[in-house]
Amino acid sequence: TLRRTNLGSLREGSGVNLERAVSASTRMGGHFVQGHVDTIAVVAETREDGNAITFRLQPREKSVLRYIVEKGYVTLDGASLTVTAVNDEEGWWEIMMIAYTQEKVVMGKKRKGEDVNVEVDMVGKYVEKSVAAYFEGSGASGGAMLEKMVQRLVDQRLQNTR
Numbered sequence: 001t002l003r004r005t006n007l008g009s010l011r012e013g014s015g016v017n018l019e020r021a022v023s024a025s026t027r028m029g030g031h032f033v034q035g036h037v038d039t040i041a042v043v044a045e046t047r048e049d050g051n052a053i054t055f056r057l058q059p060r061e062k063s064v065l066r067y068i069v070e071k072g073y074v075t076l077d078g079a080s081l082t083v084t085a086v087n088d089e090e091g092w093w094e095i096m097m098i099a100y101t102q103e104k105v106v107m108g109k110k111r112k113g114e115d116v117n118v119e120v121d122m123v124g125k126y127v128e129k130s131v132a133a134y135f136e137g138s139g140a141s142g143g144a145m146l147e148k149m150v151q152r153l154v155d156q157r158l159q160n161t162r
Contacts, residue, residue: 004039005117006116017077017078017106033078034119034122035078039059041115043111052098052099053096054094055076057076057095057118067121070085077107079104079106081097
C-alpha cells in the first residue's frame with residue numbers, strides 16, 4: 001500500500017475521503033469505484049475558471065493513461081471525477097471541479113506539486129484483457145462476436161477515408 005499510494009506522506013490532520021460501500025439493494029449508476037489505487041499522479045498545474053478549478057495531472061506510471069478517456073472517469077484520492085481532457089503524448093489528463101465539489105472532497109484542496117492517489121476505470125481493464133485474450137488465441141468464446149465488431153470498425157474507418 002505504501003509503495004502504490006500517497007498514504008505514507010500523510011500527516012496528522014491530513015484530509016482523506018471515506019465513503020461507505022454501496023449495498024446491493026441500492027440503485028446504482030454513474031461511476032463504479034472499488035477503492036484500489038493503481039498509481040500516484042502529481043498535480044502538474046491548476047487553473048481557475050470562475051468558481052471552478054481545472055487540475056492537470058501527470059501519472060507516475062504512464063501506462064494508466066490508456067484507461068483514461070475524455071468524458072470518462074478517474075478516481076482521485078477516493079473521489080470519482082469526470083475527465084475533461086487527455087494528452088497521451090505529453091502524459092497528462094485534466095479534471096475540472098466546481099466550488100461545491102472543491103469543498104466536499106480532498107482533491108479540491110490539492111495544489112501544484114502534490115501527490116494524488118489514482119484509480120482508473122476497471123471496465124477498461126476488463127475490456128483490454130478480453131481483447132488481448134482473443135488475439136492471443138485463448139478467447140475462443142465470444143471470439144466471433146469480437147471479430148465482427150473489429151471488422152465493422154475497420155469497414156467504417158475505410159469508408160470514412162474514401
